[in-house]
Amino acid sequence: MTFTRLPEGRGGPSADAPTLSIEVDGRAVEARAGESVAVAMLAAGVLRFRTAPASGAPRAPFCMMGACYECLVEIDGRRQQACMTPVAAGLRVVTGQGLPALRRADTAVPPRP
Numbered sequence: 001m002t003f004t005r006l007p008e009g010r011g012g013p014s015a016d017a018p019t020l021s022i023e024v025d026g027r028a029v030e031a032r033a034g035e036s037v038a039v040a041m042l043a044a045g046v047l048r049f050r051t052a053p054a055s056g057a058p059r060a061p062f063c064m065m066g067a068c069y070e071c072l073v074e075i076d077g078r079r080q081q082a083c084m085t086p087v088a089a090g091l092r093v094v095t096g097q098g099l100p101a102l103r104r105a106d107t108a109v110p111p112r113p
């Protein structure tokens with residue numbers, strides 16, 4: 001599966017939008033000013049933003065409007081929604097850091113009275 005940016009005039013960046021570079025897991029990714037980190041990552045072919053804490057299944061953006069939190073990544077050291085974070089030159093993104101690992105319950109379910 002591949003994603004491409006919308007064309008100019010249909011929601012995509014203008015043709016004269018400056019390009020800049022962000023870093024995703026140590027790799028340089030080209031972005032356009034005004035787009036979100038999620039858009040830049042998807043356009044660059046990044047399809048796993050994090051893994052599900054319980055199953056380990058790959059997760060990627062779903063809503064692209066800040067509602068589902070499937071796009072959580074670490075951006076400049078802080079856990080953030082990639083779809084709600086505008087790109088800026090030099091941003092450093094680390095995937096797989098969206099949610100902390102779940103801890104196993106270390107107490108048994110209390111007996112019913």
Ligand code: FES
Pocket residue numbers: 060061062063064065066067068069070071072081082083084
């Ligand atoms: S894709 Fe749903 S919150 Fe970012």
